[in-house]
Amino acid sequence: MWGIEVIFKGKNFLRLLGGLGTALQISLAAVLISIPLGILLGVLMAGKNPVIKAILRVYLDFIRIMPQLVLLFLVFFGTTKVWGWDLSGEVSSVIVFSMWGSAEMSDLVRGSLAAIPKHQYESAQSLGFTPWQTKIYIIIPQTIRRLIPLSINLITRMIKTTSLVLMIGVVEVLKVAQQIIEANRMTAPDAAFGVYLFVFVLYFAACFIPSLLARHLERKWS
Amino acid sequence: MKTRFKTIAAGLLLTLGIAGIASCSTTASAGNDGATATTTGAGSADTKVVYRTLDEIKASGTVNIGVFSDKNPFGYVDENGEYQGYDVYFAERIGKDLGVNINYVSTEAASRVEYLETGKVDIVLANFTVTEERAQKVDFALPYMNVALGVVSPDSRVITSLDDIGENDQVIVISGTTAETYLAANNPDIKLQKYDTYANAKNAFENGSGVAWANDNTEVIAFSLQNPGYTVGIPELGSQDTIAPAVSKGNETLLNWLNDEIKALGTENFFHADYEATLVDTYGLDYENSLVVEGGVVKQN
Incomplete structure (x- = not known):
């Protein structure tokens, strides 16, 4: 029914899972790089140095304006043309998603820090906390709590956007799905619905697990 | 001080925005004809x-x-x-x-x-x-391999030459294909019915809204073999291209x-x-x- 049977033909099922694995590996690597980098950049953006702030602002907006597909082409083909680097599709994807993730993350961190009311700092000071103690015991715990849902949202967006990497030759879950649909064009012309439905279930599972984790953490810390 | 930075930042952003739009259009054209290079480092590529x-x-x-x-x-x-x-x-x-x-x-x-x-x-x-x-x-x-255009029509009225198409008849084409550009340039009298996707064109043709369907010959041949009742009356039309x-x-x-x-x-x-x-x-x-x-x-x- 709906061409779901083609998913279980030959190695198709394992190929789809393998494709999801590729997508998740790229997103996981990018998340592991962009969260710490994003936090660092966010703290700098919330700081007082106007030059650093301006540079980071330009970086953030550059990454935001550029469609991810253009960034992928720039890193994958552009670096070869200009510097002769031969980056693989996977490495280029991790670079682009880390650039994007750290830019978005830095803005989330900046926003969360800015959202801490001024009286929190003043109360801490009047209770005799040093500036460092204020940051560690008062500001950071509150910021992290605000950041959890925002960063999970970013992570799920990153997972979903990995579907673009098929344009630079990385065979991830969506590309495998297209391959399966096309390979069965004659024998199962209506396979598209079933296969895409299955891809939907895979993406849903991949994005739902981090959401559950986030909900758990939020409840635990509130 | 603050406003000056805002001005500088705004200026930079505008430049980046224009660069961004320029890159967008480069990629878009790459998508359309499948053969456009991005402008990055075009100068150094030659050497x-x-x-x-x-x-x-x-x-x-x-x-x-x-x-x-x-x-x-x-x-x-x-x-x-x-x-x-x-x-x-x-x-x-x-x-x-x-x-x-x-x-x-x-x-x-x-x-x-x-x-x-x-x-x-x-x-x-x-x-x-x-x-x-x-x-x-x-x-x-x-x-x-060869590729050319082909025209498929129902068995009840097979179109074997473009002259068979009457002045009130409509020919189905998919927008942006070579079939559309060829017919519009060489046979402007033929009325075209344009569809954006393959699926829509196929539906329209099967419902009889056009007397014939013009597309790459490999596509129309495959269609006629999968769907009984249709014949490719014109298997090769226009300039022949090669693969x-x-x-x-x-x-x-x-x-x-x-x-x-x-x-x-x-x-x-x-x-x-x-x-x-x-x-x-x-x-x-x-x-x-x-x-x-x-x-x-x-x-x-």
Whole structure:
């Protein structure tokens, strides 16, 4: 029914899972790089140095304006043309998603820090906390709590956007799905619905697990 | 102080915005004709050798071949994860005759030229139609297949010539295809009914809203074989284009080897065997001689 049977033909099922694995590996690597980098950049953006702030602002907006597909082409083909680097599709994807993730993350961190009311700092000071103690015991715990849902949202967006990497030759879950649909064009012309439905279930599972984790953490810390 | 930074930042952003829009339109055009390079480093690309010569490929033991992985029956991946199709059958032979392993790279129509311009693949064998515009950026070897336009119509009224189309008849085309541009330029009197997608055009044709459907001949032939009651009355219309392997611009050693290979394969009717192994299920035996180009020699009709 709906061409779901083609998913279980030959190695198709394992190929789809393998494709999801590729997508998740790229997103996981990018998340592991962009969260710490994003936090660092966010703290700098919330700081007082106007030059650093301006540079980071330009970086953030550059990454935001550029469609991810253009960034992928720039890193994958552009670096070869200009510097002769031969980056693989996977490495280029991790670079682009880390650039994007750290830019978005830095803005989330900046926003969360800015959202801490001024009286929190003043109360801490009047209770005799040093500036460092204020940051560690008062500001950071509150910021992290605000950041959890925002960063999970970013992570799920990153997972979903990995579907673009098929344009630079990385065979991830969506590309495998297209391959399966096309390979069965004659024998199962209506396979598209079933296969895409299955891809939907895979993406849903991949994005739902981090959401559950986030909900758990939020409840635990509130 | 603060406002000055805001002004500077705004200025920078505007510049970036324009750069961003410029890059967008570059990519968009790459998508449309499948053959536009991004402007990045175009100047330095001329001076640098990006490709690997024949000897370098042989020494490395692996040839990188760009193929489609989702264009059945030309290049696709079967349920066991193996590359298959008319292009792949030829690629396998190339690997065998070079004496090297093949690394297949899954390419998209829009990025085939870029892969060659950056040397990320040695050969593209992805249903690559030879056009003048593309030939400025890559080097095409001898052709191994023909493509032309075709017109399919119902058995009840088969259109065998464009003169059969009356002045109130409408012909279905898909927007942006060569069929649309060809008919609009050469037969402006014919009324066209345009659809954005293949599926919509197919539905409209099956519902009888047009007397005929014009598209790539491989597409209309496949349609008529899968759907009884329709005949391809005009199998070849307009200028005949060819499909050929392509290598990076200037890679003469590999290009010459490929040309010699295609000529040599002609003596054993290799591409007829390829057709019979990969395309016969889709196109039947009737079109073998009109679609296959053997030994790189295109027959003039």
